[in-house]
Amino acid sequence: MSEIIPKDLIKINEPMKDHTSFKAGGCTDFFIAPQNIDQLIRLVQFLKDNQVPYYIMGNGSNLLVRDKGFRGVIVQIYKNMSGVRIEGEEVWAEAGILLSTLSTKVMNSHLTGFEFASGIPGTLGGAIYMNAGAYDGEMKQVLVSADVIDEDGNIVTLTNEELKLGYRSSILQEKKYIVLSAKLKLKKGNIDEIRERINYLTAQRKAKQPLELPSAGSTFKRPQGYYAGKLIMDAGLRGYSIGDAQVSEKHCGFVVNKGNASAGDIIRLIHHIQNTVKEKFGVLMEPEVRIIGEE
Structure with missing residues (x-):
């Protein structure tokens, strides 16, 4: 990869909590932020040709990497490509x-x-x-x-x-x-x-919105005919926590990190919300946040 991307742009075993708005999650084997479109195109082709798993991310505002990390390359399109x-x-x-x-x-x-x-x-x-x-x-x-x-x-x-x-x-x-x-x-x-x-x-x-705490914005897509936050509130989950992952007391549509939540805490809370809302109202809540990495 160093023939395509300068070595100083290739980070090894990079903590993804430093690159996601949830401020939680494991490491990726490699983290690369190409400096321009040409580098990006060549890098993606290299990864495909060599069958290396990869994931394309922006600024990490809608992404959560599981605690065991991501086996492959996470490629970030962000500050270097903003013309x-x-x-x-x-x-x-x-x-x-x-x-x-x-x-x-x-x-x-x-x-x-x-x-x-x-x-x-x-x-x-x-x-x-x-x-x-x-x-x-x-x-x-x-x-x-x-x-x-x-x-x-x-x-x-x-x-x-x-x-x-x-x-x-x-x-x-x-x-x-x-x-x-x-x-x-x-x-x-x-x-x-x-x-x-x-x-x-x-x-x-x-x-x-609880902008003062780390989150990925609205955690769930809006179910047809409903509002996600109201369903979660009506299910009695306002403020419900697993570890440091919490249903926001300010807006129930947000799962927030109160301090040191792991990706596992957040994922378990998401699943608990889904199960509780499905049991009480028969509505399937689909996460808006994208969850990747080794299970």
Whole structure:
């Protein structure tokens, strides 16, 4: 791998608690953050050719690695791949840019339509992968197309329709494509109104969500016809803990790390919530957080 990636970018036996918002979990055999798209493409092809297990991550805001760790390579697309170009109402950005950073950049260009994403704790690539959304907005509404690496290692452009964006889903999850960059279409707006909307949504999040503790955001997808947080609250699980993993007392839709939770604590709590809600209400809770690693 050192022929493709400089040795100083290859971390061995790297603790993934240092790279995930849950601040929990085991180590990965190798952790690599490519500096550019060319390195990423060559690295992924090398891993495929040599049948090395790998996982692509963003900034770790929706990921949990089991305590026994990940046998293979975790590749991070984040800070090194965060370029942006804005021309009129069109925005081109690399997959590693944080949504909060991109939100500020488009606001400063007097563009509206992306305010919903300002507080989502993730990267653009991750947001497209799961069609992230909040406050009546979602990526599907603003995305024109995305450049991806397909399963054969080719760079292809997929349109909004071809990405098959649904509720927290996309074709990327089925095909294991990797997002490199994307084009968004927004609208000209009033910068003061845009800033006011972002400030309002930020205040709403701070008031309602346990942002002061490590978590992966909303732990569960919204079951059709229900709200995940209300189901968990009505099941009597507010504040329920296993080890240092806890159902947030502030918002029951969040599992939080009170201090030294292991990945196992968090996973056991997720399973307990699923079992309790299924038993009481007959509703299957599907985790939104992605759990990987050796069982």
